[in-house]
Amino acid sequence: MFLNNRLIILATLFSLMLFFSAGITHAQQPADFVNPFIGTSNYGAAYPGPIAPRGMASISPFNVAGPQNLPLEKDSRWLSNPYVNENTFLTGFSQVNLSGVGCPELGVILLMPTTGSVETNHLKYGSTYSDEVAKTAYYSVNIDKYNVQGEFTTSKRVGVSKFTFPKGQSNILLNLGLGLTNEEGAMVKVVSSTEIEGMRSVGSFCYNSPEAAYPVYFVAKFSKPAAKFGVWKKPSKQEGVEAQWMTYNGKTRMMDNTTKMVVGDSIGTYFSYEFDKTETVEVKIGVSYVSIENARENLEKETGNKTFDAVYKETYNEWNEALSKILVEGGSKENKTIFYTALYHTLIHPNTLNDVNGEYPEIKRGKIGTTKGTRYTVFSLWDTYRNLHQLMSLAYPQQQSNMVKSMLEMYDENGWLPKWELNSTETFTMVGDPASIVIADTYLKGIQDFDVQKAYRAMLKGADQIENNPLRPGLKDYIEKGFLTTKNGGPVSTTQEYNASDYSISLLAKALGKKEDYLRFKNRSLSYRKLFDKDLKLLRPRTVNGKWYEPFDPVSGANFEENVGFIEGNAWQYAFMVPHDIKGLIKLMGGEKAFSNQLQKVFDIKQFDMANEPDIAYPYLFNYIKGDEWKSQELVKKLVKEYFQNKPNGLPGNDDTGTMSAWLVYSMMGIYPISPGDPIYTITTPMFDKVTIQLDPKYYKKKSIVIEREVNNDGKIKQIQLDGKTLNSYFISHDDFVNGTTLKVIQN
Amino acid sequence: MFLNNRLIILATLFSLMLFFSAGITHAQQPADFVNPFIGTSNYGAAYPGPIAPRGMASISPFNVAGPQNLPLEKDSRWLSNPYVNENTFLTGFSQVNLSGVGCPELGVILLMPTTGSVETNHLKYGSTYSDEVAKTAYYSVNIDKYNVQGEFTTSKRVGVSKFTFPKGQSNILLNLGLGLTNEEGAMVKVVSSTEIEGMRSVGSFCYNSPEAAYPVYFVAKFSKPAAKFGVWKKPSKQEGVEAQWMTYNGKTRMMDNTTKMVVGDSIGTYFSYEFDKTETVEVKIGVSYVSIENARENLEKETGNKTFDAVYKETYNEWNEALSKILVEGGSKENKTIFYTALYHTLIHPNTLNDVNGEYPEIKRGKIGTTKGTRYTVFSLWDTYRNLHQLMSLAYPQQQSNMVKSMLEMYDENGWLPKWELNSTETFTMVGDPASIVIADTYLKGIQDFDVQKAYRAMLKGADQIENNPLRPGLKDYIEKGFLTTKNGGPVSTTQEYNASDYSISLLAKALGKKEDYLRFKNRSLSYRKLFDKDLKLLRPRTVNGKWYEPFDPVSGANFEENVGFIEGNAWQYAFMVPHDIKGLIKLMGGEKAFSNQLQKVFDIKQFDMANEPDIAYPYLFNYIKGDEWKSQELVKKLVKEYFQNKPNGLPGNDDTGTMSAWLVYSMMGIYPISPGDPIYTITTPMFDKVTIQLDPKYYKKKSIVIEREVNNDGKIKQIQLDGKTLNSYFISHDDFVNGTTLKVIQN
Known part of the structure; x- marks a missing residue:
């Protein structure tokens, strides 16, 4: 349980009471270590509000609108989070949110309690807040201006809000104009004094593909009937001669008591109450990307007549069960906190897209599909191919299997594997063709309950189709010359990414007995070498003529500066990003x-960037140099200590849908999937005495695998044993690992 | 059948073929005399497209957008029609329209056929047009730019469009941004390659009550599946720092193949076809003011699998039956044309609001009501209380009964009788409390199958409730002083209107045996006398101190100039508007x-305004002066000849939802309901040898009543006989009239 800033004793007592009343025994469970405030500052882009494991719905306090929040105000810059810990001006609670992404999206359907007469301008009704409490599946806060307490929990597809109002007129606003997304447009219809239905347009992630903007549908149910309700609409101001008669031109209009459908860019509803004593109102908001009917069914099936506390308890238990797949012992409370919070962050995205009835919008199609398992979405694959999916394969293989199946469904629907898929839109953010790596890695780890032949066909299509290939622009040059030239953006980075994908394809080809493909793709995977400048000992871009691009500054490109050659990085940050060919x-x-x-x-020379993916595996690369392995051990320990902490700015930057967190989880366990696609881990010192990873019997023979450490003074590893037998390297195959019982890292 | 401008022989042949193929015998039926072009110029505000009698749906060619249509361009001025006969630039066919009103409203859901690649900007896809054909229940036109023929008909709640496309790519656009209304906002969802559903916001009639804006829902079904379809959206342009990344900011986006819900102020759909020969596509658009589901049910129940021709034939027959309630013989074709077109115009509004299942939105409430009869809407009562409802009571008493019932339902729903009701919004346009007059007039004519006690209570409420009375502002002054003072708008006009209402209430009170009320309201009805200036022999405004308002120019206020004292008129145009107290x-x-x-x-002195209501009965007032009756006869004849003609500018101005037309119908029949509320007609020369009015046996004893004329040279009436007995005045009671057999107007 974590309290931010202005903790008061009353809140502590209250939340303790809640714990006990919810019947949760208070022996510190994994879920009790989660601090959702971690990553809510320093652009971590996490939010402190509740979500169920891989939930579709989530609730975030929304404090990025209004000049009070400058400089971290949403419209004044590129800001990708609905909540910033150091901001102070709250304008509601958004019901769908992305965690740890780099572009503004979702953060819509904003619920806000107020008191007194109805005010619809968020700049006027917004408030400071205090007494934030954030923990697994629960967030609460006091809204100062109105002395209203808000408490929040969620099921998978339903956000549940509980407001405690003082005596007098109280209002619950549902603002469909304000939002983090740059899309606009909403529809709303008050169904009755206890129900609202509607939709909000979202999309254009990273300012791309506005034509793929899409609706999030919702149904909101209130535990008490409103005494008064209505819809507001602020139309855009019309110009021209005729507009002179419109005294209401561009002004907010209050549509009291209406049950008509209302649409607009800036609309919302209010539900008002007259209380003669302190009273609570609970609001359940079911969401769906398919239809209002499905949103209503999601709400009914998941939360029906359940109380706030019942929903909270269920979701808490679900989290605790998920987090308990990895049990850590013998470490500081701080370390357990950052570990379980990181694990929590890896279990947010990819998240559930399908409704309870199985329906989901197919990717880039107008059709509605139906899944029997889980259809996942939010595949930030350029990030997550490096470690997150490897973590899923190890500890949550059923989820990883469904993620691969979801990716193959996308191929069926769209003709292509995903690149950066978001709610069934392909955002084409970043470069490379990372789906192949994820799928090969999964298969080679023995998770094979998917159509691998189809997967292989899909990979080949992405790897070989030269014309109209949305995954691999510049493929012709790549195949003919071995590299992309400076006529493409980020040619060096992209060449490296294609190499990595080709390497994974070669591994899968080998496993499937396709020897020719194996050799072809293995050969392709080494073409980065043509970009190696022996003088600089760095990779550098070549022009269409094959000459080195001039001028070339290896340092240029750090901190997201644009540069010729590299995407989100510079020559130093990419120089070693060939994990499959370190030798x-x-x-x-x-x-x-x-x-x-x-x-x-x-x-x-301080060119290592902990906050971005290209160099994320660098600290482990000393393991390839006999005698230098201690450098990896020290570096990892140092980086964890410096960048991952139990505080709002305790992530190095964007969590990248859990990739930074997955790095931390692995690093603290003492192993790291050093070469994506290769079923192999490299080893460093665990940060707990004992780590027990539960293995899913559907995919693994053993019930669990344990990692232990024996500590000495200088902190350097002296010996590594698997079930008592000494390993003669700092690497272990996935098979050896999961078929062992105990991996012991000995510093004595 | 009427052909506009550029008639070519082919079109004639085609439409003749259509007549015969539809199996309509071509002995000139009443419906064949209707020329829907009448009133489409000179601000008549009629449209030439099809509508069923009192239909909810109608189709109008839309040619008021775009600089090509200046000076009669919709945004450059106050323009209340979707179509102007002299304009040339067509941008679609609107599916819901108002006829003969003075404010821009509806004119939305614009269907437009194009060819070639899809263009979504109406200024670019618009076209000139030719070969317009307009007749009862049918309109056709050639869209020049694309060489596409459009044909249009409707059932009560469904518009049916038929496009004949040349070979090649053809498109049917459904533009939900463009419209005559000043409201914006729409929602659309492509259901399949043959179906679209959605809504369009309309409202703020006469720039009033924007908060009462409301949706018109629709479902569109296409006879052929589209080869390609999609939605376009032009979002508003965002401002601010963040917008710099939005390369698509404010630009139209094409959302191909989408079946997601899309909302916005400027959206539309396209359905595209690839034809290898000339092909037709029929589009049926069902509308509803309740829901999309109801729009779909309306479409299915009314038109199901019917062909365009079948729908046309049914609606033609319905019109012909309705128009045949008054048969005229022995007049010129031109006179029959203007007569039946006028009668047609009186059968458009009030129109049907309820869906086929009986549901309709209740007035000013969020609720959905259900009617077993017909719920009517569009009550422009300040206009229609003067003659239109009297015409309905005579020839269409069942409709008039349902109109009164609809008004009483509004009282039930809203607490007040209607004033200017439009699609269950009260627009409060104009002054006075005219519902009482309509109801009393109806009851006193023997149409009494409604709850007259409730009606009476409703009238009293409007007449007596001093505080918060939306119908009668200034009532306190009116009751205390006998008149409104200049602190209210149009105090003289309003006093006169209240007098007229009070007179009707007194008549009903008398009929109901409420003697005290009878005397009280009769007395109140004469209070206009306090505003009579003996020197000017005119009515003029008084200030709050009771003094004449200075300066006073009796001529000021003509042509809709604002003036102190009068609404839409001047002292001359109101001086005689006390029909109940001419003596x-x-x-x-x-x-x-x-x-x-x-x-x-x-x-x-040319202060008579044929185009507006206050002085509309003036021409008949000479009938009150013995020996001067010939002046009425000559005036009426002259005015008909001058202002009512078989051409687009053949109405004197706004038809005012049929009020001008009702004046013409009565005037051509030779009788006029000179004193609204009083069941009495005054008599002039009929313009046909014989007029036979069918009487509804549910309300009248006789099957029909005939008016005959005997013509002489000087055109002056010498004698009037009812069933052979000479009348000794130019007035006849409704009872005497409908219980007679023949009213003979003799000029010999």
Whole structure:
């Protein structure tokens, strides 16, 4: 349980009471260590409000609108979070949100309690707030201006809000204009004094594909009938001669008591009450990406007549069960906190897209599909191919299997595997063709209950189709020359990404007995070497003529500066991003010593960026150099300590839908999936005495695998044993690992 | 059948073929005389497209958008019609329209056929047009730019469009942004390649009550599945720092193949076809003011699998039956044309509001009501209380009964009788409390199958409730002083209107045996006399101190200039608007001679306005002066000839939902309901040898009543006989009239 800032004793007592009344025994469970405030500052882009594991609905306090929140105000900059911990001006509670992404999206359907007469301008009805409490599946806060307490929990597809109002007129606003997304447009219809239905347009993620904007549908049910209700609409101001007669031109209009359908860019509803004593109202909001009817069914099936507390308890239990798949012992409370919060963050996205009846919108099609399992969405694959899916394969293989199946459904629907899929839109954000890596990695780890032949066909299509290939622009150059040239954006980065994908395809081809493809793609995966500048010992871009691009500054491109050659990074941050060919890279660089020096230089000249993915595996690369492994151990320990902390700015930057968090989870367990696609881990010192990973019997023979550490003074690993047998390297295959009983990391 | 402008032989042949193929015998039926082009110029505000009698749906060619249509362009001025006959630039066919009103409203859901690639900007896809054909229940036109023929018919709640496309790519656009209304906002969802559903916001009639804006729902079904379809949306342009990343900011986006719900101020759908030969596509659009489901049910129940021709034939037959309630013989074709077109115009509004299942939106409430009869809407009562409802009571008493019942339902729902009701919104346009007059007039004519006690209570409420009375502002002054003062708008006009209402209430009170009320209201009805200026022999405004308002120019206020004292008129145009107390007025003016002179002066100094209601009965007032009746006869004949003609500008101005047309129908029949509320007609020369009015046996004893004329040279009436007995005045009671057999107007 974590309290932010202005904790008062009353709130503590209250939340303790809630704990006990919910019947949860208070022996510190994994879910009790989660601090949802971690990552709510420093652009972590996490939010402190509740969500169920891989939930469709979530609730976030919304405090990024209004000049009071400058400089972190949503319209004044590129800001991707509905909540910033250091902001102070709250304008509601959004009911669908993205966690840890880099572009503004969702953050809509804003519920806001107020008192007194109805005010519809969020700049006027907004308030400071205090006494925030955030924990697994629960958030509460006091809204200062109105002395209203808001408490929030969710089921998978339903947000549940509970407001405690003082005596007098109280209002619950549902603002469909305000939102984090840059899309506009909503529809609303008050069904009765206890129900509202409608939709809000969202989309254009990362300012792309506005034509793919789509609706999120909702149904809201109130526990008490409103004494008065209505809809407001602020139309856009009309110009021209005729407008002179419109005294109401561009002004907000109050449509009291209406049950008609209302549409507009800036609309909302109010439900008003007259209370003669302190009273609570609960609001359940079911959402769906298919239809209002499905939103209503989601609401009924998941929450029906359940109380707030009952929903909270169920979701808490679901989280606790999920988080208990990895039990850690013998570490500080702080370390347990950052560990379980990170694990929590890896279980938010990809999230559920289908309704309780199985329906979901197919990708890029007008059709509604039906799944029998779970249709997942929010595949930020350029991020997550590096470690998150590997973590899922290990500890949550059923989920990972369904994620792969979802990706194959997208291929069926759309003709292509996903790249950066978001609520069945393909945003085409970032570069590369990462789905192949995720699928190969999953298959090679023994999670094979999907149509691998189809998956392989899909990979080949992405890898080989030169014309009209949305996944691999520049593929012709890549195949013919081995690299993209400067006529494409980020040609070096993209070449490296294609290499990584091709390597995974080669591994899968080999496993499937397709020897020719295996060799072809293995060969393709090494083409980055043509971009290696021996003088600089770095990769650098070539022009269409094959010449080095000039001028070339290896440092340019850090901190998201645009540069020729690289996407979100510079030559230093990409130099070692060939995890499948580190041995080849060592040769290119002139041997182990030169490689190790060059790698060390990245850190020495402060070009290592913990906050972005291309160099995320660098700290582990010293494991490839015999005798230098201690550098990895020290680096990982140092980076964890520096960047991952139990406080709002306790993530190095965007969580990238859990990728940063997955890095932390692995790093604290003492293993890391060093080469995506390769079923292999590299080893460092665990940060707990004992880590027990439950294995899913559907996919694994053993019930669990344990990682233990034996600590000494200098902190360097002296020996690694699997079930008592010494390993002669800092690497272990996935098979050996999951078929073992105990991996022991000995520093004595 | 009427052809506009650029008639070509082919079109004639085609439409003749249509007539025969529809199996209509071509002995000139009443419906064949209707020329829907009448009133489509000179601000008549009629449209030439099809509508069923009192239909909810109608189709109008829409040619008031775009600079090509200046000066009669909708946004450049106050323009209340979807179509202007002299305009040339067509941008679609609107599916709901008002006829003959003075404010822009409806004119939305614009269907437009195009060819070639899809263009969504109406200024670019618009076209000139030719070969217009307009007749009862049918309109057709050639859209020049695309060489597409459009044909249109309707059932009560469904518009049916038939497009004949040339070979190649053809498109049917459904534009939900463009419209005559000043409201904006729409929702659309493509259901399949043959169906679209959605809604369009309309309202704010006469720039009033924007908060009462409401949706018109629709379902569109296409006879052929589209090869491609999609939705376009042009969002409003966002401002601010963040908008710099939105390369698509404010630009139209094409959402191909989408079946998601889309909302916005400027949206539409396209359905595209690839034809390898000339092909037709029929589009049926069902509408509803209740829900999309009801729109769909309306469509299915009314038109189901019927062909365009079948729907046309049914609606034609319904019109012919309705128009045949009054059969005219022995007149010119031109006179029959203007007569039946006028009668047609009186059968458009009030129109049907309820869906086929009986549901309709209750007035000013969020509720959905259900009617077993017909719920009517569009009560422009300030206009229609003067003659239109009297015509309904005579020839369509069942409709008039349902109109009264609808008004009483509004009282039940809203607490007040209607004033200017439009699609269950009270627009409060104009002044006075005219519902009482309509109801009393109906009851006193023997149409009594409604709850007259409730009606009476409703009238009293409007007449007596001083505080918060939306119908009669200024009532306190009116009751205390006998008149409104200049602190209210149009105090003289309003006093006169209240007098007229009070007179009707007194008549009903008398009939109901409420003697005290009878005397009280009769007395109240004469209070206009306090505003009579003996020097000017005119009514003029008084200030709050009771003094004449200065300066006073009796001529000021003509042509809709604003003036102190009068609404839509000046002192001359209101001086005689006390039809219930003409004898009193004669006294005030100093006797018959002075009265007659003053009345003549109105015409002599050209202050008579044929285009507006206050003085609409003036031409008949000479009938009150013995010996001067010939002046009425000549005036009426002259005015008909001058203002009512078989051409687009053949109405004197706004038809005012049929009021001008009702004046013409009565005037051509030779009788006129001179004093609203009084069941009495005054008599002039009929313009046909024989007029046979069918009487509804549910309300009348006789099957029909005949009016005959015997013509002489000087055109003056010498004698009037009812069933052979000479009348000794130019007035006849409704009872005497309908219980007679033949009213003979003899000029010999």
